[in-house]
Amino acid sequence: MKASVDDFARVVHVQSALRRIATCVARGAAPAEVLDAVATELGLLIGTDGAHIVRYDAEGSATVVAAWGTPDIGLPVGTTFSLDGDSVTAMVRKTARPARMDGYADALGPLAAHLRQHHVRGAVGAPIFVEGRLWGLVTATMTRDEPLARDSEMWLADCTELIATAIANAQARADLAASRARVVVAADQARRRIERDLHDGIQQQLIALAIELGDAQASIPSEQSELRQRLSTVKRGLTGVLDDLREMSRGIHPTILSDSGLRPALKGLARRSRVPVELHACVHHRFSEPVEVAGYYIVAEALANAAKHAHASHVRIEATVRNARLHLTVRDDGVGGADPSRGSGLIGLADRVDALGGSITIDSPPGRGTTLHAELPFELH
Incomplete structure (x- = not known):
């Protein structure tokens, strides 16, 4: 009977944590804030000393993108480590399934040595899939001399869909922002080309015509005042067009x-x-x-x-x-x-x-x- 009550209490805690995470995702919080919230909720839910969200890199390594709990584990946000050897992170990468290690005493590899040095007694992890691809995992670690709760890796797995949603949403927003930025840059470059073509082409031709017109006006005998006046009017009009073109060019870029x-x-x-x-x-x-x-x-x-x-x-x-x-x-x-x-x-x-x-x-x-x-x-x- 007590086991059933405990199981029911765990379910309630899991659902409450999932609701809080879902609320954070739904209100469009920044990706880092969402992942930090997830790590915190999961660490508190499972009762571990630390929780991490880790992204797999292409070159056989992984990077911590969110962390909660004791800093003594020595894996803060931004840490990149190799997947060589024995670790929950490596096991999840190989199997794409939840994994568990209840001790690191005989584990091999640089990450295992690091965790052993920082007194990690056990860890569990669950894979995170984004758009059908293994993106990374969420882990929980224990430094105390007591085992991790049974099926705790499955509790983590219950939360990975929401984590994947948060990551996918963040990626979609980042892709959209990058696309819009590229459109802005392309439009600015087109404006600058148009401005340069106007300045180096039409504007220079108009300036040359204005100079020639001035020379022609100066060569007309003084007794032909009517012709000089007509050329002066044309020159003023040409100068006005040139000023308008300069203003338009300035407005373009x-x-x-x-x-x-x-x-x-x-x-x-x-x-x-x-x-x-x-x-x-x-x-x-x-x-x-x-x-x-x-x-x-x-x-x-x-x-x-x-x-x-x-x-x-x-x-x-x-x-x-x-x-x-x-x-x-x-x-x-x-x-x-x-x-x-x-x-x-x-x-x-x-x-x-x-x-x-x-x-x-x-x-x-x-x-x-x-x-x-x-x-x-x-x-x-």
């Missing part, structure tokens, strides 16, 4: 951004703004092209909206770097009430920022101006 970086490009935006701008750009590094382009267009769109929709009289731009993230804030004193969902420009920027793993927020209470804040993770370029 600003040359100064590629040549000099974000800080000079922001200064250029501030100078050309129709609304007076106060710029504080504490940015002294080059960033990757996608980050610089995103930062530039975020500020450019905010300035355009401040002039066109907010009717602002002053804009303050702040650009700073903190914790490996580029922070951009644009505040105006306009009418407020901006609705990001109604503007394709802001929606496009939000998609671009999200693809880079960043975030963008807009605060625009009616009558109190608009504040746009964006954060972009970066690597120094």
Whole structure:
């Protein structure tokens, strides 16, 4: 009777742990947080001294991706070890089934020697399959002089499906983010090619024509004033077209951004703004092209909206770097009430920022101006 009560209690504990893990997965927690939660729940459930989630590597080794319990085992997150010799990790890799070792006294191999040195008395493990492939395993270890609970490896196996779901979801999110980032990079590269073609092709041809037209105008005798006037009108029109082309080229991909970086490009935006701008750009590094382009267009769109929709009289731009993230804030004193969902420009920027793993927020209470804040993770370029 007592055994039945104990078994029932174990089932209740297992189900409770599974519910907590499932809740963590369902709310979209970060992969590391999910795996840490799983290791913690399983360690507490089985009553062991430590629990680890381990990923198999292609070259006959394995890497710890989550760990819970006593640090004395010496296998923190990020540890990579060989599968040579005797261990639960090696047994699961060979059989793709739950495994158990109740002692390491006579076990061979570097991992067995490490565990013996750290007083591990026994371990159990269960395989984790992701999309039909053996991805890794979850293990529980005991350093005390008492055996692991019976069938504890099967308790671990009951949880591996949820672990696999968390890993698959994390991989899917990572693949989607990488795909979106590649699309952003490809679009930026296409923009830069178009800008370069305009600058080196059509723009240079128009400049050459303007020079020739000026030479022709200068060669006309002074008594032919009507012809000189007509050529002057044509030259002004050509100059206007050239200015329009330069502005369009800058909108496609600003040359100064590629040549000099974000800080000079922001200064250029501030100078050309129709609304007076106060710029504080504490940015002294080059960033990757996608980050610089995103930062530039975020500020450019905010300035355009401040002039066109907010009717602002002053804009303050702040650009700073903190914790490996580029922070951009644009505040105006306009009418407020901006609705990001109604503007394709802001929606496009939000998609671009999200693809880079960043975030963008807009605060625009009616009558109190608009504040746009964006954060972009970066690597120094």
